[in-house]
Amino acid sequence: MKNVVLASTSTLYGGTYLDYLLPVVTELFAGADEIIFIPYARPGGISHDDYTANAAAFFANAGIYVRGLHTFDNPAEAIAQGKGFFTGGGNTFLLVKQLHELQLMHVLEQAVKKGAPYLGTSAGSNIGGVNMQTTNDMPIVYPPSFATMGLVPFNLNPHYLDPIPGLPHMGETRETRIKEFHTQNDIPVVGLREGGWIRVKGEHITLEGTPDARIFLPGKAAYETKTGADLVF
Amino acid sequence: MKNVVLASTSTLYGGTYLDYLLPVVTELFAGADEIIFIPYARPGGISHDDYTANAAAFFANAGIYVRGLHTFDNPAEAIAQGKGFFTGGGNTFLLVKQLHELQLMHVLEQAVKKGAPYLGTSAGSNIGGVNMQTTNDMPIVYPPSFATMGLVPFNLNPHYLDPIPGLPHMGETRETRIKEFHTQNDIPVVGLREGGWIRVKGEHITLEGTPDARIFLPGKAAYETKTGADLVF
Numbered sequence: 001m002k003n004v005v006l007a008s009t010s011t012l013y014g015g016t017y018l019d020y021l022l023p024v025v026t027e028l029f030a031g032a033d034e035i036i037f038i039p040y041a042r043p044g045g046i047s048h049d050d051y052t053a054n055a056a057a058f059f060a061n062a063g064i065y066v067r068g069l070h071t072f073d074n075p076a077e078a079i080a081q082g083k084g085f086f087t088g089g090g091n092t093f094l095l096v097k098q099l100h101e102l103q104l105m106h107v108l109e110q111a112v113k114k115g116a117p118y119l120g121t122s123a124g125s126n127i128g129g130v131n132m133q134t135t136n137d138m139p140i141v142y143p144p145s146f147a148t149m150g151l152v153p154f155n156l157n158p159h160y161l162d163p164i165p166g167l168p169h170m171g172e173t174r175e176t177r178i179k180e181f182h183t184q185n186d187i188p189v190v191g192l193r194e195g196g197w198i199r200v201k202g203e204h205i206t207l208e209g210t211p212d213a214r215i216f217l218p219g220k221a222a223y224e225t226k227t228g229a230d231l232v233f
Numbered sequence: 234m235k236n237v238v239l240a241s242t243s244t245l246y247g248g249t250y251l252d253y254l255l256p257v258v259t260e261l262f263a264g265a266d267e268i269i270f271i272p273y274a275r276p277g278g279i280s281h282d283d284y285t286a287n288a289a290a291f292f293a294n295a296g297i298y299v300r301g302l303h304t305f306d307n308p309a310e311a312i313a314q315g316k317g318f319f320t321g322g323g324n325t326f327l328l329v330k331q332l333h334e335l336q337l338m339h340v341l342e343q344a345v346k347k348g349a350p351y352l353g354t355s356a357g358s359n360i361g362g363v364n365m366q367t368t369n370d371m372p373i374v375y376p377p378s379f380a381t382m383g384l385v386p387f388n389l390n391p392h393y394l395d396p397i398p399g400l401p402h403m404g405e406t407r408e409t410r411i412k413e414f415h416t417q418n419d420i421p422v423v424g425l426r427e428g429g430w431i432r433v434k435g436e437h438i439t440l441e442g443t444p445d446a447r448i449f450l451p452g453k454a455a456y457e458t459k460t461g462a463d464l465v466f
Contacts, residue, residue, distance in 0.1 A: 044413060045412070045413060045417075132372070138368070138410040139365065140413055146375050169246070171242075171369060172369075180276075180324050181373040182278075183275070184278075
């Protein structure tokens, strides 16, 4: 049974790393005393070791030991035997390139679909969608494919941002960008505001957290969905 | 002799399409009574025909006839014989995919490097850089390559946006994204604010327009450059 949390962000404004997710993480990883951290998105270019240390410091609060995927001689085997996974945010292009080049995307997908608990934040949530094509990130590297794990039958736009009133800037709004995605694709998109996350238990998918989410379906006007709602399109 | 304008945006806040660029366009295309419009970036999914009509309506003010590249039976030959080019904004991934799949990127590069005047706005300016990897756009399609024309020996970030004070949003700032680009690449990046453009005459490259630009070099602190300055790094 799938057991997944895909969060918009790791850190809320004014908060510390992952603190608002502690109850969620405790429930998600109940029974696991050790999980694997996937550090490949490297926010700000942080090293794999340093990024893993940050994650480990948080998970110590939940009594869970964290080991970085980059430290295993055979990462595919480590994933197949993993008791749980956390993929942190950063640059989605970098994360997806690394997972494909190491041939780990499909291995991770299989492990999670078999029931290993999975937490993603930001870029780590993007890879839970059908593909990474609704990321906000800059294409700083060229991945061999944009396909991701498809843990949910839609795409995510983490850090979803409403238009800022009065801003005299002519760059596209987030909503405009997602609508452009739908001129070329027919995959539903969940605009996940900061403080929100998607909870997957088996085939049951709900919106959790504080804010509403914005739903984009091809050929239809975007609309709001309340926290607690089933995400079925 | 290269004769190029790469503008941050087509439209200023409160203005109409390209109006602020009329004197620039008139000088750039002096002597050309007909230019080719490249509509492939399709902002908001607009059709090639409609997008070309918008460009044609503006260029009529300068006495210049506009024909869309998509209307030629042999677009490569049309480019080789073109008297001038304008590539409009929209989605850079869509634009670059189309130019590569039709094998036109290199043909256009050669025509412009031989001296045909070129105007880009937004996505059309991104393709004047070394590669498209500092675009702000969403990866709505998968191009066969991120390489672009290299009309200038650096990359551009159009619609460059300074951090918005007081915004309680934890998504990366533009500066953070460009710094992440430099963890993986060593190409200089010009953050081109709206109202600014890059003027190339032969090997002479200057910043023009109203705002300063923000310059990002690998391993160095970002800094401001005044309009009128040579862009040499």
